[in-house]
Amino acid sequence: MKTKAQSPINNNLLRYLLLFGLLGGLFIHSFWRYGILNQAIGFLLPKASAQVPFVKSANGFFPDWSRLKFSDMIITSSGSVTYPGSRGNETRVWKAGQSIGEFMELGDFETPQLQIEKLNVSTIVEASGLNLDDLKLSDFQLLKWQTLPDLVKANPDLADELVNSVKPISDFLTQLGIPDTGTIGNVLSFHNSQLLNAELGKFINLKFYDLKSIPNIQNIPINHFANWQDSKINGVPGLSNLTWDNLPGLQTLDLSFIGKVDLVLREIEANRTRSISGSYQEGFNVPCLQDNCAHAEMSGIGRTTGVQWISGKYQKVRGGFGILKALNGGQEPTGRNPFGSAFKQVVWDIDEASGSMETAMFFRICKTIFFVGRTCSPYFIGPVPFIEYKEKDPIIFGKPASLF
Structure with missing residues (x-):
């Protein structure tokens, strides 16, 4: 029996397929061997746009x-870490797309080149275009772990204030069962041991008090407060949006x-x-x-x-x-x-x-x-x-x- 002769078209198609297969194999090998594949993927994937002027x-x-x-x-990768801190073990968590002001702390930037800690809230708020009258004690994060002795150490003039003239301090002492009579200094003289570990934020809700309800608190340098390093950047009103030319150490x-x-x-x-x-x-x-x-x-x-x-x-x-x-x-x-x-x-x-x-x-x-x-x-x-x-x-x- 005679077989039908193969069509010239089919022969040509077969040749083309073999040629394309050979070239394709070489192309893929080159992608792998010389890193062209990585470059192509890098070109196709969107790159993070520069956020820093x-x-x-x-x-x-x-x-x-x-x-x-x-x-x-703006950070472009997520992560977390647990480490020993000033008040026990702490965990830091961050997610891609966050600004560092949301999870970095003041102590991370305690450097001669910045000296953020020498600023006070009044200076920061004024430079950032905020209004002090709109702020609450809760907006200043580090206040929640201050004790009364801490506050007086940061602002010695506070000792001369009458307790009943400083509403948050009066309410704080009431929660502790301490009579709110006389000056704050007198209260400390008689009840200092009871007040040493009593943190303000554990006994009163700071969001119910204006920031200026504690006299002169807005004018005290940040580093006068206890454990100021533990405050997040966005825990200081206006600091996340403060331009760095306002930092005293720059x-x-x-x-x-x-x-x-x-x-x-x-x-x-x-x-x-x-x-x-x-x-x-x-x-x-x-x-x-x-x-x-x-x-x-x-x-x-x-x-x-x-x-x-x-x-x-x-x-x-x-x-x-x-x-x-x-x-x-x-x-x-x-x-x-x-x-x-x-x-x-x-x-x-x-x-x-x-x-x-x-x-x-x-x-x-x-x-x-x-x-x-x-x-x-x-x-x-x-x-x-x-x-x-x-x-x-x-x-x-x-x-x-x-x-x-």
């Missing part, structure tokens, strides 16, 4: 302090160590040894001795040319001090602190095709614990989108100016 200068890009606010700093930037972003290189780069990134604990020249060392190569004066700022998305370094250094396994993304210790600047996403890189802010938890002192975790809370740079843009390195 900054100023472009020939001396380097830096935050626009006159517009920078805690409410601008200093003129040190522009003595700057350079330029020369070349951005993705994670197939390996074993980079001329690093200009790291941490306070390991120094800022930590080499990247691994297979994935995405980085920005810098240029500048003398030996600055050729140094590498490694991406903290791929390299981690030791961080933190005291008992809280154990958090996050003692690790933080590599980077630098050109704007002080309040946050760390980290090279995050590298886009080699466009010659650009996105940096991020990372924050830490700090506590002052009785008999222990001040302790801080590694900078691991982030990322918060910060400044984007393109090749040839100037960049501020800050201190130290050490080079290898």
Whole structure:
């Protein structure tokens, strides 16, 4: 029996299918082998838009302090951690999309570069455009754990006030069964031991009293109150929306160590040894001795040319001090602190095709614990989108100016 000859059309179709299969296999292999797939996914997925306003200068890009606010700093990943605090174990929880003012605390920013704690509510409210007359005692979070001795220590003039002229204090003493006669100072003289551990917020509802119902409370510096470090940023009226140029410790930037972003290189780069990134604990020249060392190569004066700022998305370094250094396994993304210790600047996403890189802010938890002192975790809370740079843009390195 004779078989029918195969159609030329079918032969051509078969050839095309074999060719497309071969090319498809090579294409998929290239995606996998050279990281093109990762780049394609990164291109398709929306990137977090920069939330922090900054100023472009020939001396380097830096935050626009006159517009920078805690409410601008939006975290893009969720997390939680439990740790020892000043009043027992505490848990910090954050969710992607929150501003850091919702979960970061005053003690986390106890730095010479900011000095938030020297401000008072009156100053903050005035600068933020709020009205003091609209505020309640409950709006000032740290008041809920103040004792009467704490309040008098913060504001000694309060001792001379008659108890029955200060409604929240009078009601507080009534709840404790203490006669509300005479001055507050006299009450403390006779009942101090009973009042030492009696927190204001546990005996009266602070939302029923105007903030100014306790005389001069709005004019007392924040750091005069007990355990002020435990207050959330948004627990101080107006602080989340206060621009950073109002912070008393903010200093003129040190522009003595700057350079330029020369070349951005993705994670197939390996074993980079001329690093200009790291941490306070390991120094800022930590080499990247691994297979994935995405980085920005810098240029500048003398030996600055050729140094590498490694991406903290791929390299981690030791961080933190005291008992809280154990958090996050003692690790933080590599980077630098050109704007002080309040946050760390980290090279995050590298886009080699466009010659650009996105940096991020990372924050830490700090506590002052009785008999222990001040302790801080590694900078691991982030990322918060910060400044984007393109090749040839100037960049501020800050201190130290050490080079290898």
